Amino acid sequence: MLRQYRAWLEPDSDSRREEFFARGLIVLETNVLLSLYEYTPAARDEVLRTLQRVKSRLWLPYQVGLKFVRGRHRVLDSRARTLKAAPNTVNQKLGEAQQAIVAARRLIQDLLMRYGRNNTSAYALDEAISDEAIKKLLTPWRDQLLNHVRELKEHDLKPAMLGHGDVVLQRVAELFGVRIAPQPLPEMIRRRVEEAESYRYPNRIPPGFSDTDKGTPLSSAGDYLMWEELIEHAATQDSVSRVLFVSADVKEDWYEPAEPGRGPRPWPMLAEELHLRSGADLRVETPQGFFEGIEKFLGAEIGDSTFQEINSVTEAPTTTQLVADVAAHGQPDLADYLQASGRMLGDVYRTGSSWNLLLRRAGLLEGEMSEEERQFTRRIASILHADDPDRVAAYQQLLDDDVPPYDQLDSRNQVYARMLLFNLWPQPEFTTWQAGIELLRSHRAVRQELRVVLSLTQPRRPLGPQLRLGEQELLPLHIHAAYNRAEILAALGLCDLGGMLPGQFAQGVAWCKHLNTDALLVTTSRDYTEANLPFLGDRLDGTQGGDGALSKSLFRWDSQSATAEDSPVGLRYQSSHSHVLLFVRRQKRSAYRGAEPWMLIGPADYVEHEGSKPMRVLWRLNYPLPADVWAYAAKN
Structure with missing residues (x-):
């Protein structure tokens, strides 16, 4: 058993790591190669000299080389554009600083004359903090900043050099020589893209499943195309028993998210798949870790300034x-x-x-x-999860300049209006829905941004039908679509102006009396560490956190600790006279500094339970779990 699951269980060690650096095949991802264009000449030379130490063990997948050749211009063009715009930006910011200083001076002058009747001191400030004095103070700083920009423009690489004289391309070509994979046949690429799109990505099998928003299926499948080349090469080369893969990509389609007692790590299933299909072992390193390893195990000397550049280039943008x-x-x-x-x-x-x-x-x-608009824009990220066409279309209409008054909307669009407004203002100050629509309409630039963002969101998985409970009207919720707390509560009619607001909801369960429905909001991963503090609605009542799927149709759920099996709530769970809706999410925090939305996995029927206070209930789902949810919600 330990051997069978060694990719998941085997602890890391320096001796095992050293084997990869000493004898492994080394594969550098495109982002590692493109970063050579962003280093200073000195750091680039040091990095390339270091790579010379392992030159004979470097191998380049065709997909990596293609993305490198095609991506060079984008990297250099971005640098050139940024430096070209820098002087204007510096002058603009210093101009704003000068205006701020003048405004501060005038404020104090006004206070001196109004409350201190001290005109002498007020007038003295005109001379002490005059426009000329401010300019004299800022000019040396402006010159220093612009000098740095001019120095940076003297970089040895420019976009015009890509046609000829590209020293990086020449040195990379010399580094790899003939150790480059052949171009895959078009039919092979087509089959691999279909495999990624139809099976691997819906099931969240790494690598690449986080790239589904890159436009075309071919673009989204880039990482998987490279991965298949790597496996094929390792399987056909008897000399390859270890693969050291280096990439700056640390998204969750390469790294398994942290869990209690363990930080993020490269997905063990990557090592498992490579070993199963080729017999080779895998190690994944970031650029920082890779060059530290070469220094530690192979005796290379790399300067601190070069390590700083390696880190700054590979970090997520600020x-x-x-x-x-x-x-x-x-x-x-x-x-x-x-x-x-x-x-x-x-x-x-x-x-x-x-x-x-x-x-x-x-x-x-x-x-x-304005500060009001600034606070408003921070809520735009709260709609990035919108993934069902009906909701997107309704939100787009509500964001139009000519949106009808609230009382002229039909009942369905009124619900969508409440969902959108509560989403943007979880604890609003407006007291009528029409006032909310007018407040939204007053922020034209933000509305335009919201419309653009909605046009760019895409479903992450095939959606099920619209929700219907018994003989009641359709609700504005789709099976297997994602919704945040405000949208769920508004759609179920649990929140309203003058009543309970979304920000006041503090349970993971809700009884919707008018719908005869229990809504259960489940977070499958319960990491209560300081880095992942609980959000409202996550139960902190002593339950054991045993929520999860036993199969794609069976879901186990622990009630609140005070719920007895013979209590009215417990008996309602066991009856067939009410509805149960299950909403599930993997974790509390999203990548956008807010709460992760839940996915509606649909109505569920009672099967059985055990225990009391809490009850451990087994539900049968009316719709099977999507593969990606099954991947994180499955319980052993």
């Missing part, structure tokens, strides 16, 4: 970096920017920013953003 990138591309349209920059929608919102805010900071959108 808001400041995004602002510079947006300014460099000069694209005011979000979809155009994503296409030109190669970034994904999540990159824009992962830092807590928004497209409008980035445009303003990049100087591509005029006008200041």
Whole structure:
């Protein structure tokens, strides 16, 4: 058994790690090669000299080489655009600083004259903090900053050099020599893309299942195409018994998320699959870990400044970096920017920013953003999960300039209006739904951004039908679609203005008397560490956290600890006279600094239970779990 599951159980060790660095086949992902264009010349030379130590063991998949050759221009063009825009950005920011200093001076002058009747001191500030004095103070700083920009422009690589004289391309070609995979036949690529799209990605089998929003199936399957090349090469080369794979990609389609007592790690199933199909063992390293390993095990000497550059290039973009990138591309349209920059929608919102805010900071959108609007834009990330066409279409209509008054909407669209407004304002100050619509309409730029974001969201899995409970009307919820707390409560009629608000809901269970329905909100992973604090609605009542799927049609759920089997609630669970809706999510936090949405896995019927206070109930789902949910919700 221990041998059978060694990929999941075998502890890491220096001696085992050293074997990969000393004798393993080394595969560098595209992001590692493209980063060579972003290093300073000195750091690049040191990295390439270090790679020379393992030159004979380097191997390049065709897919990696193709993405490298095609991606060079994007990397250099982004750098050139950013540096070109930098002087204007510096002047703009220093101009804003000068205006802020003048405003502060005038504020104090006004206070001195109004409350202190001290005109002398007020007038003295005109001379002490004059426009000329401010300019004299800022000018050396401006010159210093612009000098740094001019120095950076003297970089040895420019986009125009890509046609000829690309020193990085020449050195990479020399590094790999003939150790490059042949181009796969078109029929083979087609079969592999279909395999990724129809089986692997819906079942969240790594690598690449997080790339489904990259546009075309071929683009989304890039990581899997490379992975298949790697397996094929290891299987056909008797000399390959270990593969050391180096990538800056640490998304969850390469790394298994952290669990209690364990941090994130490369998916063991990657090592399992490679060993099963080729007999070779696998180790995955980040660029930082890879070069540290070469230094430690192979005796290379790498300077601290080079390690700093390796880290800075491979880290996720900060808001400041995004602002510079947006300014460099000069694209005011979000979809155009994503296409030109190669970034994904999540990159824009992962830092807590928004497209409008980035445009303003990049100087591509005029006008200041009010504090109210700034707070509003932070909620845009809360709709990134919208994945059913009916909801997206309804939200788009509500975001139109000519949206009808609330009382002229039909009952279905009124529910969608409540879902959207509660989503954007979980604890609103407006007291009527029409006031909410008018408040939304007053923020035209944010509405436009919301519409664009909704047009870019895509279903992560095939959706089931719209929800119907018994003979009642259809509810605005789709089986296997994702919804956050505000949308669920609004759709079920559990929250309303003047009553309970979404932000006040503090249970993982809710009884909808008018629908004769219990709604159960389940989080399958219960990591109560400091880094993953509980959100409202996650039960903190002493239950054991045994919620999970026993099969794709059976789901085990623990009630609240106070629920006895003979209590009214316990008896209701056991009866067939009411409905039960199950909503499930993997974890509490999303990648966008908020709560992870739940997926409606649908109505469920009582099968059996054991125990009391809490009851451990087994539910039979009316619709089988999608493969990706089964992958994280399955219980042993």
